[in-house]
Structure formats: C-alpha cells, structure tokens
Amino acid sequence: MRRRRNPTMVPPSPTGTGDFMLVSQILRAKGDAVFTVAPTDTVGRVAELLHSRRVGAFVVTQGDRVVGIVSERDIVRAVAGGDVGVTSRPVSAYMTAEDLFAAPGESVDALLTRMTDRRIRHLPVLEAGRLVGIVSIGDLVKWKISEVEAEADGLKAYIAGS
Numbered sequence: 713m714r715r716r717r718n719p720t721m722v723p724p725s726p727t728g729t730g731d732f733m734l735v736s737q738i739l740r741a742k743g744d745a746v747f748t749v750a751p752t753d754t755v756g757r758v759a760e761l762l763h764s765r766r767v768g769a770f771v772v773t774q775g776d777r778v779v780g781i782v783s784e785r786d787i788v789r790a791v792a793g794g795d796v797g798v799t800s801r802p803v804s805a806y807m808t809a810e811d812l813f814a815a816p817g818e819s820v821d822a823l824l825t826r827m828t829d830r831r832i833r834h835l836p837v838l839e840a841g842r843l844v845g846i847v848s849i850g851d852l853v854k855w856k857i858s859e860v861e862a863e864a865d866g867l868k869a870y871i872a873g874s
Contacts, residue, residue: 747761751803751804769833771846778813781834781836816837824853
C-alpha cells in the first residue's frame with residue numbers, strides 16, 4: 713500500500729459561487745494523500761486497512777495505473793454475498809472498475825451533481841492519466857457549507873453596514 717501526499721496544505725477560503733470552485737481547490741485544502749491497494753490484495757486485508765486508516769475507500773492501482781476503486785460498500789456487499797472464503801479473494805473481484813474519476817479543473821457543483829446522481833461517495837482525481845488525489849462527497853459538502861457560511865457572513869456584514 714502506498715500513500716501519496718502533498719506537503720503543501722492550504723486552508724480553505726471559499727470565495728465566489730460553487731460554479732467557479734474547482735476540485736483542485738479542495739485538494740489544496742485537504743491535501744492530496746491517497747491510499748492505494750493492489751488488485752491482488754485480499755478483501756480481508758483491504759477491510760483491515762479501511763478500518764485502521766479510517767478511510768472509506770482505496771484507489772486500486774497496478775503500478776502507476778488506476779484500475780479501480782474499492783469502498784466500504786464494496787466490502788460489505790462481498791461479505792454479505794455469503795461466500796465463506798471471500799476474505800481471501802482478491803479485491804479486484806469486488807472493486808468498481810468503471811472509468812469513473814474527477815478532474816482537478818472540474819467544478820465542485822458539477823461533481824456534486826454527478827456523484828449524487830450516480831450515488832458515488834468517493835472518486836479518484838486524475839490529471840493526464842496520473843492519480844493526483846481523491847475526493848469524497850463529504851469533502852464536497854464540507855466545502856459547500858463553508859461557501860454558504862462565508863456568503864451568509866458577507867450578507868450580514870452588508871446589512872449591518874447599511
């Protein structure tokens with residue numbers, strides 16, 4: 713398992729509307745640490761790592777290539793299937809292998825809509841085919857709440873000043 717991290721952490725400072733807020737801003741604010749697992753890692757090992765790392769998903773990589781994502785939901789579905797040997801099976805059998813990812817230049821609002829419509833909780837962020845981060849629906853909602861609070865504070869200050 714590899715952990716990628718950007719040492720530069722910038723605190724969030726939402727400005728403007730969500731249409732102009734980009735995924736890259738979220739990655740700068742939260743960092744671009746991404747935990748990865750290999751497609752050959754077992755379901756049991758990945759379940760242990762999800763628990764110990766306190767994350768909801770891992771990006772599945774083969775070398776530097778993203779081949780999928782595996783989430784807590786995927787693990788629960790695998791275990792609930794009743795296969796007694798599931799924990800020793802490779803995670804590649806249960807990961808989501810669709811070509812679903814976000815781009816750093818994608819707007820937060822567009823990504824929120826896409827993730828909500830598709831019922832996706834986590835998405836790897838790729839730039840020119842290279843893994844540069846991961847975002848969760850929680851990251852996006854947190855950012856939107858900060859934006860709304862900043863806008864409300866601005867309106868309160870405007871009203872108080874008039």
